[in-house]
Amino acid sequence: MPTTTIAGHEVDVNDEGFLTKPEQWTEDLAPELAKLIGLTLTDAHWELIRFLRADYAVKGETATLRRASTQSGVPVKQLFALFPQKPAKKMAYVSGLPKPKGCV
Numbered sequence: 001m002p003t004t005t006i007a008g009h010e011v012d013v014n015d016e017g018f019l020t021k022p023e024q025w026t027e028d029l030a031p032e033l034a035k036l037i038g039l040t041l042t043d044a045h046w047e048l049i050r051f052l053r054a055d056y057a058v059k060g061e062t063a064t065l066r067r068a069s070t071q072s073g074v075p076v077k078q079l080f081a082l083f084p085q086k087p088a089k090k091m092a093y094v095s096g097l098p099k100p101k102g103c104v
Contacts, residue, residue: 007032018092018099022056025096033094045082045094048072052095062092062100 003012007028012020017036019025030049034041041049051072055063065088069076076087083090088100 006036016099019096020098022053022096022098025053029096030094033096037090037093039083039090039094041094042082044074044078048074048079048082048091049095052091052097056095056097062088062095062097064088064100 002015003010004017005011009024009026009029011024011029014020030046031041034045039045048068052063052068055067055071063071065076065079068074068088068091069079079087079091083094092099
């Protein structure tokens, strides 16, 4: 697995740039990861990032778009507004988590 430096942190990534070790993620990394995909984080983004991190800690896998919506209470339409085009993939990326199952 390749390594890269983001916000002064050396992290292990896969060929798509997703962190391969979620424990290497810090809140300092999130804004930098977001910037790499053209996002600026707001409080609404942070709410979802923290939800995804907590859900991953319990479930051991990244929440799908449906689970993220139903469990966080954020409508799918709003997820698309916050993370345009591929929200599940982008939410996982910024949260330092593996790409959700079923995501292309």
